[in-house]
Amino acid sequence: MTTEVAVRAEGLSKSYRGWRRRENWALRDCTFELPRGQVTALVGANGAGKSTLLGMLAGLLDPAGGTVDVAGRTAFVAQDKPVYKQLTAPDMLRLAARLNETWDQRRATRWLDRFEVPADRRCARLSGGQRAQVAFAVALGARPDVLLLDEPLSNLDPLARREVMTELLAETADAGMAVVLSTHVVAELGGVADRLLLLARGRLVADGEVDRLLGEHLHYVGPRADEPPGPGEVIEARHEERQSTFLVRLAGGTPVVAEPWITRPVTLEDLVLARLAASRKEAA
Numbered sequence: 001m002t003t004e005v006a007v008r009a010e011g012l013s014k015s016y017r018g019w020r021r022r023e024n025w026a027l028r029d030c031t032f033e034l035p036r037g038q039v040t041a042l043v044g045a046n047g048a049g050k051s052t053l054l055g056m057l058a059g060l061l062d063p064a065g066g067t068v069d070v071a072g073r074t075a076f077v078a079q080d081k082p083v084y085k086q087l088t089a090p091d092m093l094r095l096a097a098r099l100n101e102t103w104d105q106r107r108a109t110r111w112l113d114r115f116e117v118p119a120d121r122r123c124a125r126l127s128g129g130q131r132a133q134v135a136f137a138v139a140l141g142a143r144p145d146v147l148l149l150d151e152p153l154s155n156l157d158p159l160a161r162r163e164v165m166t167e168l169l170a171e172t173a174d175a176g177m178a179v180v181l182s183t184h185v186v187a188e189l190g191g192v193a194d195r196l197l198l199l200a201r202g203r204l205v206a207d208g209e210v211d212r213l214l215g216e217h218l219h220y221v222g223p224r225a226d227e228p229p230g231p232g233e234v235i236e237a238r239h240e241e242r243q244s245t246f247l248v249r250l251a252g253g254t255p256v257v258a259e260p261w262i263t264r265p266v267t268l269e270d271l272v273l274a275r276l277a278a279s280r281k282e283a284a
């Protein structure tokens with residue numbers, strides 16, 4: 001693995017034994033590389049395999065097939081943001097300092113101060129969002145090369161969500177860390193996520209730099225029609241009484257369309273929702 005690659009997965013698969021020992025595939029044949037110094041958003045519907053993938057990257061789950069290679073130290077914050085309820089936030093940092101070979105007290109304390117986490121209360125008496133901040137501080141203090149966050153935004157208010165994303169971005173740029181975070185809050189990823197890993201029913205359906213992916217897609221908007229007015233693979237077609245909108249994937253540059261049709265850029269949210277809807281339709 002080159003020094004620029006933080007994570008490499010090849011043909012990664014995982015199954016769980018289900019009813020009558022039938023094999024249920026949570027992840028099928030996933031191959032991707034994640035570079036250092038980037039934030040990757042791991043997105044997919046409920047049950048798509050996000051936590052399973054993060055668990056395997058963290059080394060907590062064994063793959064049923066394929067390989068995963070992670071360069072350096074990892075830190076993983078699980079969905080339930082585990083902290084010891086009897087300890088205060090500073091106690092948690094003291095414990096983490098003893099348990100981790102590498103520990104950056106300044107970095108961890110800075111995070112707690114930044115989010116004004118009370119220092120004199122046990123974690124049991126902190127809010128869900130404040131407990132999450134303690135778990136993030138512990139993970140960052142460990143100076144990981146790869147930081148894995150399972151739904152980090154789920155307990156946070158809208159302002160805290162934005163601030164956490166901004167701070168994570170700064171930490172990523174500073175430390176050259178690779179961050180992988182799973183989330184359903186796609187609208188808030190714009191300007192923060194460098195890369196996208198999109199899972200649908202255990203398979204990777206989109207993988208790449210967000211800017212490149214967005215540049216490869218566009219909307220055609222115009223009068224009601226069965227076909228788009230220009231080139232591209234149709235990912236989603238929406239029709240109203242007098243208007244049609246096609247979200248397409250382009251093979252080449254931006255096409256020019258004749259009036260009254262117009263082209264419109266695609267946001268990350270548009271792209272994710274269209275891809276998820278297309279996968280659901282295919283499966284059905």
Ligand SMILES: Nc1ncnc2c1ncn2[C@@H]1O[C@H](COP(=O)(O)OP(=O)(O)OP(=O)(O)O)[C@@H](O)[C@H]1O
Pocket residue numbers: 016017024025026044045046047048049050051052053
């Ligand atoms: N321990 C387990 N035993 C059996 N099946 C499991 C187990 N853990 C997960 N699964 C199944 O594997 C699939 C992927 O689950 P996973 O938790 O990875 O999805 P997810 O994308 O994180 O979902 P969510 O967004 O709802 O958290 C699902 O079908 C789930 O039911």
